[in-house]
Amino acid sequence: MKIKVAMMWSGGKDSAFALHRVLQDKKYEVCCLLSTFSKETNRLLMHGVAEEIIDEQAKSIGLPLIKVFVENSQVEGYEKAMEIELHKLQKLGINTMVFGDLFLEDLRQYREKNLEKIGAKAYFPLWGMDTKSLINEFIAIGFKTICCCVNLNVLSEEFLGKIIDNNWVSSLPKEVDPCGENGEYHSCCIDGPIFKSALSVENKEVVIKAYPLNEIELKYSFVDIQLHN
Template sequence: MNKLKTYFNWSTGKDSALVLYHLMKDKNYSVEHLLTSVNAQHNRVSMHGLRRELLELQLNEIDLPYSTIELPEQPLMQEYEMLMEQEVLSLQQRGFTHAAFGDIFLEDLRTYREQQLSALNIQSVFPLWKRDTKELLTEFIDLGFKSVLVCIKADLLDQEFAGRIIDADFIKDLPSNVDICGENGEFHTFCFDGPVFKNPIPFEIGEKVYREYQTPKTDADSCSSEPLKSNSGFWFCDLLP
Protein backbone atom coordinates (compact mmCIF):
# COMPACT_ATOMS: atom_id res chain seq x y z
CA MET A 1 0.00 0.00 0.00
CA ASN A 2 1.27 3.46 -0.90
CA LYS A 3 1.68 5.70 2.11
CA LEU A 4 -0.10 9.05 2.17
CA LYS A 5 2.35 11.87 1.47
CA THR A 6 1.98 14.15 4.47
CA TYR A 7 3.39 17.41 5.73
CA PHE A 8 3.24 18.23 9.41
CA ASN A 9 2.53 21.61 10.97
CA TRP A 10 5.46 21.75 13.39
CA SER A 11 5.02 24.18 16.30
CA THR A 12 8.28 23.25 18.15
CA GLY A 13 6.28 22.11 21.20
CA LYS A 14 5.44 18.92 23.06
CA ASP A 15 2.22 18.04 21.18
CA SER A 16 4.01 18.40 17.86
CA ALA A 17 6.77 16.08 19.03
CA LEU A 18 4.31 13.44 20.23
CA VAL A 19 2.27 13.60 17.01
CA LEU A 20 5.41 13.30 14.88
CA TYR A 21 6.48 10.27 16.93
CA HIS A 22 3.16 8.53 16.25
CA LEU A 23 3.04 9.51 12.59
CA MET A 24 6.52 8.14 12.00
CA LYS A 25 5.35 4.78 13.35
CA ASP A 26 2.07 4.81 11.40
CA LYS A 27 2.22 2.64 8.28
CA ASN A 28 -0.47 4.78 6.59
CA TYR A 29 1.50 8.04 6.46
CA SER A 30 4.79 9.21 5.05
CA VAL A 31 5.81 12.46 6.77
CA GLU A 32 8.14 14.19 4.33
CA HIS A 33 8.01 17.87 5.29
CA LEU A 34 7.65 20.10 8.35
CA LEU A 35 6.02 23.55 8.20
CA THR A 36 6.41 26.27 10.85
CA SER A 37 5.08 29.83 11.08
CA VAL A 38 7.70 32.42 12.00
CA ASN A 39 7.47 36.07 12.99
CA ALA A 40 9.79 37.44 10.30
CA GLN A 41 10.36 40.77 12.06
CA HIS A 42 11.75 39.17 15.22
CA ASN A 43 12.98 35.87 13.76
CA ARG A 44 10.95 33.91 16.28
CA VAL A 45 8.41 31.11 16.05
CA SER A 46 4.87 32.53 16.05
CA MET A 47 3.15 32.51 19.45
CA HIS A 48 5.94 30.50 21.09
CA GLY A 49 8.49 33.31 20.81
CA LEU A 50 11.27 30.78 20.20
CA ARG A 51 14.40 32.01 18.43
CA ARG A 52 14.76 30.89 14.82
CA GLU A 53 18.20 29.46 15.64
CA LEU A 54 16.66 26.99 18.10
CA LEU A 55 13.94 26.05 15.63
CA GLU A 56 16.63 25.26 13.06
CA LEU A 57 18.69 23.25 15.56
CA GLN A 58 15.56 21.30 16.43
CA LEU A 59 14.66 20.65 12.80
CA ASN A 60 18.18 19.53 11.99
CA GLU A 61 17.97 16.92 14.74
CA ILE A 62 14.68 15.64 13.28
CA ASP A 63 16.32 15.52 9.85
CA LEU A 64 13.29 16.11 7.63
CA PRO A 65 12.84 18.74 4.88
CA TYR A 66 11.15 21.87 6.20
CA SER A 67 9.99 25.35 5.32
CA THR A 68 8.67 28.40 7.15
CA ILE A 69 5.81 30.81 6.63
CA GLU A 70 7.26 34.27 7.17
CA LEU A 71 4.62 36.38 8.95
CA PRO A 72 4.61 40.10 9.79
CA GLU A 73 4.54 41.30 13.41
CA GLN A 74 0.76 41.06 13.96
CA PRO A 75 -0.79 39.79 10.73
CA LEU A 76 -4.43 40.21 9.83
CA MET A 77 -6.19 36.92 9.21
CA GLN A 78 -6.36 37.76 5.50
CA GLU A 79 -2.58 38.11 5.40
CA TYR A 80 -2.04 34.91 7.33
CA GLU A 81 -4.42 32.92 5.14
CA MET A 82 -2.87 34.28 1.93
CA LEU A 83 0.66 33.32 3.00
CA MET A 84 -0.48 29.92 4.23
CA GLU A 85 -2.34 29.24 0.98
CA GLN A 86 0.76 30.03 -1.06
CA GLU A 87 2.85 27.55 0.90
CA VAL A 88 0.20 24.82 0.92
CA LEU A 89 -0.31 25.13 -2.83
CA SER A 90 3.43 24.72 -3.30
CA LEU A 91 3.35 21.53 -1.21
CA GLN A 92 0.28 20.26 -3.05
CA GLN A 93 2.03 20.73 -6.38
CA ARG A 94 4.84 18.54 -5.02
CA GLY A 95 2.43 15.69 -4.36
CA PHE A 96 1.40 16.24 -0.75
CA THR A 97 -2.17 15.14 -0.05
CA HIS A 98 -2.41 15.32 3.75
CA ALA A 99 -1.59 17.82 6.50
CA ALA A 100 -1.20 16.71 10.13
CA PHE A 101 -1.81 18.77 13.27
CA GLY A 102 -1.34 18.37 17.02
CA ASP A 103 -4.79 19.64 18.03
CA ILE A 104 -6.61 17.65 20.71
CA PHE A 105 -10.14 18.95 21.33
CA LEU A 106 -10.77 22.45 19.95
CA GLU A 107 -13.68 21.86 17.58
CA ASP A 108 -13.72 25.35 16.04
CA LEU A 109 -10.01 25.19 15.29
CA ARG A 110 -10.33 21.78 13.66
CA THR A 111 -13.24 22.97 11.54
CA TYR A 112 -11.27 26.05 10.48
CA ARG A 113 -8.26 23.97 9.43
CA GLU A 114 -10.39 21.45 7.55
CA GLN A 115 -12.30 24.14 5.67
CA GLN A 116 -9.16 26.03 4.67
CA LEU A 117 -7.31 22.94 3.47
CA SER A 118 -10.18 21.11 1.80
CA ALA A 119 -10.48 24.06 -0.59
CA LEU A 120 -6.88 23.27 -1.61
CA ASN A 121 -7.51 19.52 -1.92
CA ILE A 122 -5.52 18.72 1.22
CA GLN A 123 -6.97 16.38 3.85
CA SER A 124 -6.39 17.20 7.52
CA VAL A 125 -5.15 14.60 10.02
CA PHE A 126 -5.40 14.90 13.82
CA PRO A 127 -3.61 11.94 15.46
CA LEU A 128 -4.22 13.11 19.06
CA TRP A 129 -7.86 14.05 18.57
CA LYS A 130 -10.08 13.57 21.66
CA ARG A 131 -7.40 11.78 23.63
CA ASP A 132 -7.30 12.48 27.37
CA THR A 133 -4.76 15.25 27.92
CA LYS A 134 -3.44 13.87 31.22
CA GLU A 135 -2.80 10.54 29.53
CA LEU A 136 -1.07 12.33 26.64
CA LEU A 137 1.28 14.26 28.91
CA THR A 138 2.06 11.14 30.93
CA GLU A 139 2.83 9.27 27.70
CA PHE A 140 5.01 12.16 26.54
CA ILE A 141 7.12 11.97 29.71
CA ASP A 142 7.25 8.16 29.75
CA LEU A 143 8.55 8.08 26.15
CA GLY A 144 11.53 10.17 27.22
CA PHE A 145 10.48 13.49 25.72
CA LYS A 146 11.56 16.67 27.47
CA SER A 147 10.16 20.17 27.04
CA VAL A 148 10.27 23.58 28.67
CA LEU A 149 7.57 26.25 28.92
CA VAL A 150 8.41 29.24 26.71
CA CYS A 151 5.09 31.14 26.76
CA ILE A 152 2.32 31.34 29.36
CA LYS A 153 -0.90 33.31 29.69
CA ALA A 154 -0.32 35.79 32.49
CA ASP A 155 -3.91 35.73 33.74
CA LEU A 156 -3.79 31.95 34.29
CA LEU A 157 -0.25 31.08 35.30
CA ASP A 158 2.31 32.76 37.53
CA GLN A 159 5.47 34.15 35.95
CA GLU A 160 7.52 31.35 37.58
CA PHE A 161 5.95 28.78 35.25
CA ALA A 162 7.81 30.33 32.31
CA GLY A 163 11.02 28.34 31.90
CA ARG A 164 9.83 25.30 33.85
CA ILE A 165 10.55 21.79 32.61
CA ILE A 166 7.51 19.55 32.18
CA ASP A 167 7.73 16.73 34.70
CA ALA A 168 5.67 15.12 37.47
CA ASP A 169 6.09 18.16 39.73
CA PHE A 170 4.88 20.45 36.97
CA ILE A 171 1.70 18.37 36.64
CA LYS A 172 1.09 18.58 40.40
CA ASP A 173 1.60 22.35 40.46
CA LEU A 174 -0.75 23.24 37.57
CA PRO A 175 -3.91 25.10 38.67
CA SER A 176 -7.14 23.15 38.19
CA ASN A 177 -8.45 25.66 35.61
CA VAL A 178 -5.49 25.05 33.27
CA ASP A 179 -5.59 22.14 30.82
CA ILE A 180 -2.66 19.82 31.50
CA CYS A 181 -1.55 20.07 27.85
CA GLY A 182 -2.32 23.79 27.56
CA GLU A 183 -4.77 22.98 24.78
CA ASN A 184 -6.74 26.18 25.39
CA GLY A 185 -3.63 28.29 24.82
CA GLU A 186 -2.66 28.48 28.51
CA PHE A 187 0.98 27.73 27.73
CA HIS A 188 3.35 26.75 24.93
CA THR A 189 6.53 24.70 25.02
CA PHE A 190 9.84 23.95 23.34
CA CYS A 191 10.60 20.23 23.02
CA PHE A 192 14.35 19.70 23.27
CA ASP A 193 14.80 15.94 23.65
CA GLY A 194 13.05 12.69 22.84
CA PRO A 195 12.80 9.81 20.36
CA VAL A 196 12.16 12.01 17.29
CA PHE A 197 15.53 13.75 17.69
CA LYS A 198 18.96 12.35 16.82
CA ASN A 199 20.47 14.37 19.70
CA PRO A 200 19.12 16.69 22.42
CA ILE A 201 19.00 20.40 21.55
CA PRO A 202 21.24 22.41 23.91
CA PHE A 203 19.97 25.74 25.25
CA GLU A 204 20.21 28.13 28.17
CA ILE A 205 17.41 29.95 29.99
CA GLY A 206 17.38 33.66 29.20
CA GLU A 207 15.28 36.58 30.44
CA LYS A 208 11.52 36.62 30.92
CA VAL A 209 9.54 39.25 29.03
CA TYR A 210 5.89 40.32 29.36
CA ARG A 211 3.95 41.27 26.21
CA GLU A 212 0.36 42.04 25.24
CA TYR A 213 -1.30 41.46 21.88
CA GLN A 214 -4.34 42.88 20.12
CA THR A 215 -7.41 41.03 18.93
CA PRO A 216 -7.33 39.83 15.32
CA LYS A 217 -10.37 39.96 13.07
CA THR A 218 -11.38 36.35 13.65
CA ASP A 219 -11.61 33.92 16.53
CA ALA A 220 -10.25 30.98 14.53
CA ASP A 221 -7.21 30.13 16.57
CA SER A 222 -6.10 30.69 20.14
CA CYS A 223 -3.34 28.21 20.72
CA SER A 224 -1.04 27.63 17.79
CA SER A 225 0.69 29.39 14.94
CA GLU A 226 -2.17 31.62 13.77
CA PRO A 227 -2.39 35.29 14.85
CA LEU A 228 -3.04 35.88 18.54
CA LYS A 229 -6.47 36.45 20.10
CA SER A 230 -7.72 38.99 22.64
CA ASN A 231 -5.74 41.74 24.36
CA SER A 232 -4.14 39.07 26.50
CA GLY A 233 -0.87 39.32 28.36
CA PHE A 234 1.81 36.65 28.01
CA TRP A 235 5.08 35.87 29.76
CA PHE A 236 7.78 34.66 27.39
CA CYS A 237 10.90 32.86 28.56
CA ASP A 238 13.71 33.51 26.10
CA LEU A 239 15.85 30.46 25.36
CA LEU A 240 19.41 30.98 24.18
CA PRO A 241 21.09 28.56 21.72
Protein backbone atom coordinates in the same frame (compact mmCIF):
# COMPACT_ATOMS: atom_id res chain seq x y z
CA MET B 1 1.47 3.44 -1.37
CA LYS B 2 2.05 5.61 1.69
CA ILE B 3 0.21 8.89 2.13
CA LYS B 4 2.66 11.79 1.91
CA VAL B 5 2.15 14.35 4.68
CA ALA B 6 3.68 17.57 5.98
CA MET B 7 3.83 18.20 9.73
CA MET B 8 2.61 21.59 10.97
CA TRP B 9 5.48 22.24 13.36
CA SER B 10 5.25 24.57 16.36
CA GLY B 11 8.27 23.03 18.04
CA GLY B 12 6.19 22.28 21.13
CA LYS B 13 5.05 19.12 22.87
CA ASP B 14 1.81 18.54 20.95
CA SER B 15 3.36 18.77 17.49
CA ALA B 16 6.30 16.66 18.70
CA PHE B 17 4.00 13.95 20.04
CA ALA B 18 1.82 14.07 16.92
CA LEU B 19 4.93 13.69 14.75
CA HIS B 20 6.05 10.74 16.88
CA ARG B 21 2.68 9.05 16.32
CA VAL B 22 2.71 9.62 12.56
CA LEU B 23 6.30 8.43 12.16
CA GLN B 24 5.25 5.15 13.77
CA ASP B 25 2.24 4.75 11.46
CA LYS B 26 3.20 2.82 8.33
CA LYS B 27 0.35 4.43 6.37
CA TYR B 28 2.15 7.77 6.29
CA GLU B 29 5.37 9.21 4.91
CA VAL B 30 6.37 12.43 6.67
CA CYS B 31 8.07 14.53 4.01
CA CYS B 32 8.77 17.77 5.86
CA LEU B 33 8.04 20.10 8.74
CA LEU B 34 6.28 23.42 8.15
CA SER B 35 6.56 26.35 10.57
CA THR B 36 5.14 29.87 10.50
CA PHE B 37 7.23 32.85 11.61
CA SER B 38 6.76 36.56 12.08
CA LYS B 39 8.61 38.56 9.42
CA GLU B 40 9.34 41.25 11.98
CA THR B 41 10.90 39.07 14.68
CA ASN B 42 11.92 35.81 12.97
CA ARG B 43 10.12 34.02 15.77
CA LEU B 44 7.34 31.46 15.71
CA LEU B 45 3.83 32.84 15.68
CA MET B 46 2.15 32.27 19.07
CA HIS B 47 5.03 30.44 20.76
CA GLY B 48 7.63 33.18 20.20
CA VAL B 49 10.47 30.66 19.79
CA ALA B 50 13.53 31.85 17.85
CA GLU B 51 14.04 30.61 14.28
CA GLU B 52 17.44 29.09 15.13
CA ILE B 53 15.81 26.78 17.69
CA ILE B 54 13.34 25.48 15.11
CA ASP B 55 16.22 25.02 12.64
CA GLU B 56 18.09 22.94 15.21
CA GLN B 57 15.01 20.85 16.00
CA ALA B 58 14.52 20.02 12.31
CA LYS B 59 18.20 19.16 11.96
CA SER B 60 18.05 16.77 14.91
CA ILE B 61 14.80 15.20 13.69
CA GLY B 62 16.24 14.79 10.20
CA LEU B 63 13.40 16.32 8.20
CA PRO B 64 13.41 19.32 5.83
CA LEU B 65 11.94 22.49 7.33
CA ILE B 66 9.71 24.74 5.25
CA LYS B 67 9.39 28.27 6.63
CA VAL B 68 6.42 30.55 6.07
CA PHE B 69 6.92 34.19 7.08
CA VAL B 70 3.88 36.31 7.92
CA GLU B 71 3.88 40.10 8.04
CA ASN B 72 2.41 41.70 11.18
CA SER B 73 1.03 38.28 12.19
CA GLN B 74 -2.26 39.14 10.45
CA VAL B 75 -4.81 36.38 9.84
CA GLU B 76 -5.25 37.31 6.18
CA GLY B 77 -1.52 37.33 5.62
CA TYR B 78 -1.16 33.99 7.37
CA GLU B 79 -3.86 32.34 5.29
CA LYS B 80 -2.47 33.68 2.00
CA ALA B 81 1.11 32.69 2.81
CA MET B 82 -0.01 29.22 3.86
CA GLU B 83 -2.08 28.77 0.71
CA ILE B 84 0.92 29.61 -1.49
CA GLU B 85 3.14 27.15 0.37
CA LEU B 86 0.53 24.40 0.37
CA HIS B 87 0.13 24.69 -3.39
CA LYS B 88 3.88 24.08 -3.68
CA LEU B 89 3.57 20.98 -1.50
CA GLN B 90 0.70 19.65 -3.60
CA LYS B 91 2.95 19.77 -6.67
CA LEU B 92 5.26 17.41 -4.76
CA GLY B 93 2.40 15.01 -4.06
CA ILE B 94 1.85 16.18 -0.48
CA ASN B 95 -1.85 16.75 0.06
CA THR B 96 -2.27 16.19 3.81
CA MET B 97 -1.22 18.37 6.73
CA VAL B 98 -0.74 16.87 10.20
CA PHE B 99 -1.69 18.93 13.26
CA GLY B 100 -1.16 18.40 16.99
CA ASP B 101 -4.53 19.83 18.06
CA LEU B 102 -6.33 17.95 20.83
CA PHE B 103 -9.94 19.07 21.31
CA LEU B 104 -10.65 22.66 20.20
CA GLU B 105 -13.40 22.05 17.65
CA ASP B 106 -13.43 25.60 16.25
CA LEU B 107 -9.70 25.43 15.53
CA ARG B 108 -10.07 22.07 13.82
CA GLN B 109 -12.89 23.37 11.65
CA TYR B 110 -10.82 26.44 10.74
CA ARG B 111 -7.90 24.28 9.61
CA GLU B 112 -10.10 21.86 7.67
CA LYS B 113 -12.01 24.66 5.96
CA ASN B 114 -8.84 26.39 4.75
CA LEU B 115 -7.38 23.13 3.45
CA GLU B 116 -10.62 22.16 1.71
CA LYS B 117 -10.40 25.38 -0.33
CA ILE B 118 -7.38 23.98 -2.16
CA GLY B 119 -8.42 20.32 -2.11
CA ALA B 120 -6.11 19.33 0.75
CA LYS B 121 -6.79 17.37 3.93
CA ALA B 122 -5.99 17.60 7.64
CA TYR B 123 -5.03 14.77 9.97
CA PHE B 124 -5.15 15.02 13.79
CA PRO B 125 -3.42 11.96 15.32
CA LEU B 126 -3.92 13.15 18.92
CA TRP B 127 -7.53 14.25 18.56
CA GLY B 128 -9.80 13.35 21.48
CA MET B 129 -7.06 11.99 23.73
CA ASP B 130 -7.41 12.63 27.44
CA THR B 131 -4.96 15.47 28.05
CA LYS B 132 -3.78 14.20 31.45
CA SER B 133 -3.02 10.79 29.95
CA LEU B 134 -1.34 12.44 26.97
CA ILE B 135 1.06 14.57 29.00
CA ASN B 136 1.89 11.61 31.25
CA GLU B 137 2.70 9.41 28.24
CA PHE B 138 4.66 12.23 26.61
CA ILE B 139 6.90 12.49 29.66
CA ALA B 140 7.12 8.72 30.20
CA ILE B 141 8.48 7.95 26.72
CA GLY B 142 11.34 10.39 27.15
CA PHE B 143 10.30 13.73 25.69
CA LYS B 144 11.78 16.81 27.31
CA THR B 145 10.20 20.18 26.74
CA ILE B 146 10.54 23.64 28.24
CA CYS B 147 7.62 25.90 29.10
CA CYS B 148 8.42 28.88 26.87
CA CYS B 149 5.29 30.98 27.44
CA VAL B 150 2.61 31.34 30.11
CA ASN B 151 -0.72 33.14 30.11
CA LEU B 152 -0.34 35.31 33.19
CA ASN B 153 -4.12 35.50 33.57
CA VAL B 154 -4.11 31.85 34.68
CA LEU B 155 -0.48 30.89 35.44
CA SER B 156 2.36 32.56 37.32
CA GLU B 157 5.88 33.04 35.97
CA GLU B 158 7.18 30.33 38.31
CA PHE B 159 6.15 27.81 35.61
CA LEU B 160 8.10 29.63 32.89
CA GLY B 161 11.44 28.37 31.58
CA LYS B 162 11.22 25.03 33.38
CA ILE B 163 11.23 21.47 32.09
CA ILE B 164 7.70 20.08 31.95
CA ASP B 165 7.95 16.99 34.14
CA ASN B 166 5.53 15.20 36.47
CA ASN B 167 6.14 17.66 39.30
CA TRP B 168 5.54 20.62 36.97
CA VAL B 169 2.27 19.13 35.74
CA SER B 170 1.04 18.23 39.23
CA SER B 171 1.66 21.83 40.33
CA LEU B 172 -0.72 23.27 37.72
CA PRO B 173 -3.92 24.87 39.06
CA LYS B 174 -6.95 22.60 38.70
CA GLU B 175 -8.60 24.90 36.16
CA VAL B 176 -5.61 24.70 33.80
CA ASP B 177 -5.64 21.99 31.14
CA PRO B 178 -2.65 19.64 31.66
CA CYS B 179 -1.58 20.18 28.04
CA GLY B 180 -2.38 23.90 28.00
CA GLU B 181 -4.77 23.33 25.11
CA ASN B 182 -6.78 26.43 26.02
CA GLY B 183 -3.70 28.61 25.59
CA GLU B 184 -2.60 28.52 29.23
CA TYR B 185 1.00 27.84 28.21
CA HIS B 186 3.21 26.92 25.26
CA SER B 187 6.31 24.76 25.09
CA CYS B 188 9.54 24.12 23.21
CA CYS B 189 10.71 20.53 22.80
CA ILE B 190 14.44 19.86 23.20
CA ASP B 191 14.72 16.06 23.36
CA GLY B 192 12.79 12.85 22.88
CA PRO B 193 12.40 9.76 20.70
CA ILE B 194 12.06 11.77 17.47
CA PHE B 195 15.39 13.56 18.02
CA LYS B 196 18.79 12.14 17.08
CA SER B 197 20.40 14.31 19.75
CA ALA B 198 19.16 16.71 22.42
CA LEU B 199 19.27 20.45 21.89
CA SER B 200 21.62 22.32 24.22
CA VAL B 201 19.80 25.49 25.20
CA GLU B 202 19.70 28.19 27.84
CA ASN B 203 17.04 30.63 29.01
CA LYS B 204 17.70 34.31 28.38
CA GLU B 205 15.51 37.35 28.99
CA VAL B 206 11.82 37.27 29.87
CA VAL B 207 9.40 39.52 27.99
CA ILE B 208 5.77 40.29 28.87
CA LYS B 209 3.30 41.15 26.11
CA ALA B 210 -0.35 42.21 26.36
CA TYR B 211 -3.08 41.39 23.84
CA PRO B 212 -6.56 42.97 24.03
CA LEU B 213 -9.43 40.50 23.66
CA ASN B 214 -12.91 42.05 23.77
CA GLU B 215 -12.97 43.72 27.21
CA ILE B 216 -10.14 41.60 28.60
CA GLU B 217 -6.40 42.17 28.35
CA LEU B 218 -4.47 38.92 28.06
CA LYS B 219 -0.91 39.06 29.34
CA TYR B 220 1.68 36.51 28.27
CA SER B 221 5.19 36.04 29.56
CA PHE B 222 7.77 34.64 27.12
CA VAL B 223 11.23 33.34 27.92
CA ASP B 224 13.82 33.69 25.16
CA ILE B 225 15.28 30.20 24.66
CA GLN B 226 18.64 30.28 22.86
CA LEU B 227 21.13 27.66 21.73
CA HIS B 228 23.91 27.19 24.26
CA ASN B 229 27.24 28.20 22.73
